[in-house]
Amino acid sequence: xxxxxxxxxxxxxxxxxxxxxxxxxxxxxxxxxxxxxxxxxxxxxxxxxxxxxxxxxxxxxxxxxxxxxxxxxxxxxxxxxxxxxxxxxxxxxxxxxxxxxxxxxxxxxxxxxxxxxxxxxxxxxxxxxxxxxxxxxxxxxxxxxxxxxxxxxxxxxxxxxxxxxxxxxxxxxxxxxxxxxxxxxxxxxxxxxxxxxxxxxxxxxxxxxxxxxxxxxxxxxxxxxxxxxxxxxxxxxxxxxxxxxxxxxxxxxxxxxxxxxxxxxxxxxxxxxxxxxxxxxxxxxxxxxxxxxxxxxxxxxxxxxxxxxxxxxxxxxxxxxxxxxxxxxxxxxxxxxxxxxxxxxxxxxxxxxxxxxxxxxxxxxxxxxxxxxxxxxxxxxxxxxxxxxxxxxxxxxxxxxxxxxxxx
Amino acid sequence: xxxxxxxxxxxxxxxxxxxxxxxxxxxxxxxxxxxxxxxxxxxxxxxxxxxxxxxxxxxxxxxxxxxxxxxxxxxxxxxxxxxxxxxxxxxxxxxxxxxxxxxxxxxxxxxxxxxxxxxxxxxxxxxxxxxxxxxxxxxxxxxxxxxxxxxxxxxxxxxxxxxxxxxxxxxxxxxxxxxxxxxxxxxxxxxxxxxxxxxxxxxxxxxxxxxxxxxxxxxxxxxxxxxxxxxxxxxxxxxxxxxxxxxxxxxxxxxxxxxxxxxxxxxxxxxxxxxxxxxxxxxxxxxxxxxxxxxxxxxxxxxxxxxxxxxxxxxxxxxxxxxxxxxxxxxxxxxxxxxxxxxxxxxxxxxxxxxxxxxxxxxxxxxxxxxxxxxxxxxxxxxxxxxxxxxxxxxxxxxxxxxxxxxx
Numbered sequence: 001x002x003x004x005x006x007x008x009x010x011x012x013x014x015x016x017x018x019x020x021x022x023x024x025x026x027x028x029x030x031x032x033x034x035x036x037x038x039x040x041x042x043x044x045x046x047x048x049x050x051x052x053x054x055x056x057x058x059x060x061x062x063x064x065x066x067x068x069x070x071x072x073x074x075x076x077x078x079x080x081x082x083x084x085x086x087x088x089x090x091x092x093x094x095x096x097x098x099x100x101x102x103x104x105x106x107x108x109x110x111x112x113x114x115x116x117x118x119x120x121x122x123x124x125x126x127x128x129x130x131x132x133x134x135x136x137x138x139x140x141x142x143x144x145x146x147x148x149x150x151x152x153x154x155x156x157x158x159x160x161x162x163x164x165x166x167x168x169x170x171x172x173x174x175x176x177x178x179x180x181x182x183x184x185x186x187x188x189x190x191x192x193x194x195x196x197x198x199x200x201x202x203x204x205x206x207x208x209x210x211x212x213x214x215x216x217x218x219x220x221x222x223x224x225x226x227x228x229x230x231x232x233x234x235x236x237x238x239x240x241x242x243x244x245x246x247x248x249x250x251x252x253x254x255x256x257x258x259x260x261x262x263x264x265x266x267x268x269x270x271x272x273x274x275x276x277x278x279x280x281x282x283x284x285x286x287x288x289x290x291x292x293x294x295x296x297x298x299x300x301x302x303x304x305x306x307x308x309x310x311x312x313x314x315x316x317x318x319x320x321x322x323x324x325x326x327x328x329x330x331x332x333x334x335x336x337x338x339x340x341x342x343x344x345x346x347x348x349x350x351x352x353x354x355x356x357x358x359x360x361x362x363x364x365x366x367x368x369x370x371x372x373x374x375x376x377x378x379x380x381x382x383x384x385x386x387x388x389x390x391x392x393x394x395x396x397x398x399x400x401x402x403x404x405x406x407x408x
Numbered sequence: 409x410x411x412x413x414x415x416x417x418x419x420x421x422x423x424x425x426x427x428x429x430x431x432x433x434x435x436x437x438x439x440x441x442x443x444x445x446x447x448x449x450x451x452x453x454x455x456x457x458x459x460x461x462x463x464x465x466x467x468x469x470x471x472x473x474x475x476x477x478x479x480x481x482x483x484x485x486x487x488x489x490x491x492x493x494x495x496x497x498x499x500x501x502x503x504x505x506x507x508x509x510x511x512x513x514x515x516x517x518x519x520x521x522x523x524x525x526x527x528x529x530x531x532x533x534x535x536x537x538x539x540x541x542x543x544x545x546x547x548x549x550x551x552x553x554x555x556x557x558x559x560x561x562x563x564x565x566x567x568x569x570x571x572x573x574x575x576x577x578x579x580x581x582x583x584x585x586x587x588x589x590x591x592x593x594x595x596x597x598x599x600x601x602x603x604x605x606x607x608x609x610x611x612x613x614x615x616x617x618x619x620x621x622x623x624x625x626x627x628x629x630x631x632x633x634x635x636x637x638x639x640x641x642x643x644x645x646x647x648x649x650x651x652x653x654x655x656x657x658x659x660x661x662x663x664x665x666x667x668x669x670x671x672x673x674x675x676x677x678x679x680x681x682x683x684x685x686x687x688x689x690x691x692x693x694x695x696x697x698x699x700x701x702x703x704x705x706x707x708x709x710x711x712x713x714x715x716x717x718x719x720x721x722x723x724x725x726x727x728x729x730x731x732x733x734x735x736x737x738x739x740x741x742x743x744x745x746x747x748x749x750x751x752x753x754x755x756x757x758x759x760x761x762x763x764x765x766x767x768x769x770x771x772x773x774x775x776x777x778x779x780x781x782x783x784x785x786x787x788x789x790x791x792x793x794x795x796x797x798x799x800x801x802x803x804x805x806x807x808x809x810x811x812x813x814x815x816x
Contacts, residue, residue, distance in 0.1 A: 337588060
């Protein structure tokens with residue numbers, strides 16, 4: 001998913017290796033001619049391991065993991081505070097997570113990290129923390145709850161398994177290009193607070209591996225569709241659509257709202273459709289995701305275009321129904337594929353971990369979702385089975401802790 | 409895990425892009441001086457997506473996915489034939505898998521692939537097929553069963569959950585550097601035979617991402633240990649230890665035996681140990697996996713060395729117990745980490761998908777495993793919960809199908 005990228009920095013990067021590597025490559029390219037030797041050097045894709053040393057900055061006005069170019073792997077962890085947790089308990093958790101996340105995302109072992117070697121390959125690790133409505137009252141001032149921070153209304157299409165994939169008090173979103181690093185980070189972050197929380201669920205997702213598609217390629221979901229084409233891209237877009245401006249809740253300025261939905265794909269029936277029927281269902285071509293009225297993925301769909309009097313993009317198609325009716329009906333989508341072991345008698349257990357970031361769920365996500373729930377040709381093959389809403393905490397400066405403006 | 413690498417080839421690789429990319433890089437390195445611009449180009453790790461186009465050859469004397477340098481992701485799928493399956497049914501499955509695997513590993517859509525676009529990024533995809541003892545008799549000549557192809561004896565340390573992670577009739581091992589490609593391949597391979605088999609389990613594993621560690625780096629498991637140092641490396645080693653020579657079962661020449669064990673890690677108690685105790689438990693240092701008597705990972709352990717009269721490598725340590733007592737007690741280990749969602753009240757559900765390839769389970773794996781089961785300091789923190797043994801079919805030439813020598 002092409003979103004504006006933060007500039008990646010690099011630690012532990014040897015200037016000697018840098019000089020040696022680049023100079024050596026130049027020599028091959030120029031002195032030895034362009035052959036497979038040079039191609040191997042160019043395309044060996046980090047056989048020197050340098051991709052593992054790329055770092056996403058932890059400190060800043062916003063938490064990383066949102067405007068960050070989507071990493072290859074994600075774990076979303078939903079946690080509940082144990083009974084009787086108060087503001088001090090929540091503060092303690094947030095301070096531990098801040099300390100751990102600042103170190104781990106920088107490629108340093110957490111304090112008391114029992115497997116420090118697993119922390120040394122950050123691979124663009126990000127840790128993003130959010131809170132659900134449940135913390136307001138018991139553990140944070142009730143009046144600080146944003147009005148949109150509440151369960152979504154029940155949509156007719158929903159088959160939410162609330163006891164499995166429902167709302168939680170806290171969310172940890174851990175993303176990175178290396179699955180081992182992500183696993184280690186989740187282990188550290190959860191075990192260090194294990195007496196204070198209960199893990200309700202863990203959702204594991206993935207994109208194409210780093211390096212296996214050209215940079216900036218929009219992901220494909222497991223239905224084979226290009227997924228996530230329309231997204232805010234500029235800093236201006238992020239400021240006007242994604243980052244909270246503190247207007248309603250001053251403590252949240254720089255944070256954002258996350259709607260996290262788990263959407264199961266009915267691949268067995270989906271695959272009975274031919275390609276033309278699929279393209280009419282979505283409103284985009286399968287090969288490159290172009291709208292049916294265009295040739296390029298990022299062409300603007302023309303919902304007025306007709307052929308023999310029939311709309312080229314069916315009004316019931318997913319993009320026609322999802323398309324914004326106002327400037328406000330936009331949000332950042334940063335979804336991940338999931339593919340878990342199938343249940344008895346099933347072939348697949350696949351779908352999308354749909355993550356939508358925005359300023360105001362009521363104004364941005366809800367009208368679109370209501371329209372899709374009312375009618376979307378795609379609904380026949382997609383089933384929402386999980387749903388939760390979180391306030392993603394603002395970013396912080398060094399020395400501060402995540403959520404300080406919420407709990408203090 | 410550093411095993412001998414097959415030479416990767418490349419399809420769909422544009423000569424124009426190759427020339428353009430390498431020449432452009434050369435120009436930056438030489439003409440523009442060595443700066444961050446060049447470093448970005450060198451270390452961008454396949455932002456051109458070329459890693460996605462790397463291919464492991466499908467045809468050959470041995471199946472790919474064994475001597476192949478371990479890819480970042482693996483799915484092991486255990487399947488049972490439906491009741492009443494005969495040789496024709498098994499033959500049909502093997503022919504479908506051969507056709508699908510040849511195409512998918514080459515970056516081409518399978519026949520009747522409903523999501524062909526998900527097949528175009530092979531990323532070193534391999535598909536490896538094995539058969540369990542259950543096919544012999546009903547679906548293959550009973551006398552063709554190798555003597556070692558039977559359940560392992562029950563070891564005292566085992567807590568095998570036979571109904572969940574037990575023996576199956578068939579095994580699909582699908583490995584690749586891209587998790588989306590692996591997911592698609594498993595979907596295609598399983599759905600195309602779904603009326604003829606039942607999926608018993610799917611085990612998903614991972615290593616560090618491609619490009620995030622230097623090429624040839626031995627993996628670390630989720631206990632933080634360097635895992636897989638001692639392994640056959642040369643073609644000679646593979647011929648004498650791994651590849652079946654057809655001596656017992658001529659049909660199996662070029663195949664191999666796989667012992668697949670699922671080993672749960674008790675991370676909560678493991679992490680109570682300090683680093684020194686861990687190193688004594690394993691017999692290797694944590695930072696680089698060197699034996700306690702050496703400085704480099706690949707130094708030969710000296711089990712005779714003492715300090716103040718005490719063995720430097722404890723006789724009860726994992727490497728002392730696992731170390732071969734004869735030339736025959738060696739096999740190829742090609743393990744993957746697993747990290748699944750934790751059960752209620754748990755923090756982690758992690759461990760190792762231990763995969764050991766060899767000519768003869770009875771002569772190679774069993775004596776070592778018996779010794780470890782009798783005593784291994786590591787046993788306190790590792791619990792075998794799954795176990796299965798397969799005959800991995802020989803490789804084939806184009807036009808043939810996997811298992812042709814078994815069923816015909």
